[in-house]
Amino acid sequence: GEDVEQSLFLSVREGDSSVINCTYTDSSSTYLYWYKQEPGAGLQLLTYIFSNMDMKQDQRLTVLLNKKDKHLSLRIADTQTGDSAIYFCAESNRGFKTIFGAGTRLFVKA
Amino acid sequence: EAGVAQSPRYKIIEKRQSVAFWCNPISGHATLYWYQQILGQGPKLLIQFQNNGVVDDSQLPKDRFSAERLKGVDSTLKIQPAKLEDSAVYLCASSLAGDTQYFGPGTRLTVL
Numbered sequence: 001g002e003d004v005e006q007s008l009f010l011s012v013r014e015g016d017s018s019v020i021n022c023t024y025t026d027s028s029s030t031y032l033y034w035y036k037q038e039p040g041a042g043l044q045l046l047t048y049i050f051s052n053m054d055m056k057q058d059q060r061l062t063v064l065l066n067k068k069d070k071h072l073s074l075r076i077a078d079t080q081t082g083d084s085a086i087y088f089c090a091e092s093n094r095g096f097k098t099i100f101g102a103g104t105r106l107f108v109k110a
Numbered sequence: 111e112a113g114v115a116q117s118p119r120y121k122i123i124e125k126r127q128s129v130a131f132w133c134n135p136i137s138g139h140a141t142l143y144w145y146q147q148i149l150g151q152g153p154k155l156l157i158q159f160q161n162n163g164v165v166d167d168s169q170l171p172k173d174r175f176s177a178e179r180l181k182g183v184d185s186t187l188k189i190q191p192a193k194l195e196d197s198a199v200y201l202c203a204s205s206l207a208g209d210t211q212y213f214g215p216g217t218r219l220t221v222l
Contacts, residue, residue, distance in 0.1 A: 004152075031209070031210070033210070035213075040215075040218075041215055041216070042114070042116075042201055042203075042213035042214050042215045042216045043153070043201065043203075043213040044213070045210060045211070045212065045213075048210060088152055088153075090152075097155060097158075097166060098155070098211060100152030100153050100154075101152050102150070102151050102152045103151075103152055
């Protein structure tokens with residue numbers, strides 16, 4: 001079945017760049033998402049990319065997609081303490097069932 | 111624009127009791143989802159509605175969980191009777207037409 005995998009933890013210093021990686025198995029995925037979850041809150045959509053794109057940039061966020069390797073990454077430039085949260089990668093096929101990874105917990109050290 | 115509303119935010123019950131959660135999606139969103147998020151895991155889809163019809167309930171434990179969206183707007187998820195392993199955050203999300211999902215704050219359920 002479909003699966004999405006992420007590393008569990010990432011620790012960076014404030015001001016550095018963070019790169020969170022994700023791999024997925026469904027080659028027919030059409031949308032790939034990054035969500036952010038802060039303690040006690042729901043998931044906040046950060047950005048998404050269509051499967052026919054290689055890259056998408058949105059302010060401090062850069063998403064890279066390697067469709068051949070089914071690898072997605074999220075780069076956060078100039079990481080701030082407010083970026084500390086859990087980041088979820090998710091994929092869906094034409095808006096049908098969305099599969100989420102287990103999340104990467106980002107720690108930002110001041 | 112108001113986001114997805116959920117209530118209650120927290121609920122503590124004993125095992126074998128019943129509990130119900132409520133969700134009001136973003137106005138105009140036809141698709142509504144209920145997810146279960148166990149601590150340390152990503153959300154797992156329980157049920158997906160398109161208007162008031164069920165699109166996918168393959169992972170809903172139907173012997174104890176039920177959900178309805180009678181008028182195609184707000185929705186209720188019920189657990190009866192609850193088990194210890196049902197302790198989780200229950201997230202509601204909505205989308206315009208099955209595309210990008212927007213999440214509510216969730217209901218944290220603790221079953222003792």
